[in-house]
Amino acid sequence: MRDYRLYVEDILEAISRIEEYTEELSLEEFRAKGMVIDAVVRNLEIIGEACRATQKKSGRGIQR
Structure with missing residues (x-):
């Protein structure tokens, strides 16, 4: 498994x-640019995946 610092670098x-x-971009401009929306969503996915990986590695996660 990767070192957690690499995941932090991915997040940053x-x-x-x-x-x-x-x-x-204004909000209206952002909403009108599908490619920008897709790029932002993909980077949010990367952040989520990296967070999940660091939680698995550390054994700590968000308690529900």
Whole structure:
């Protein structure tokens, strides 16, 4: 399994990409750009996958 720091790097990179894709868009512009929406959703998936992997590695997760 990968070192947890690599997952953290993945999370930070995905956040940076989302910011880059959306920083100059209004909400209306964002809603009108399907490719940007898809890119943002994919990076949110990457964040979720990396979070889940670090929780499995650490044995700690969000308690429900």
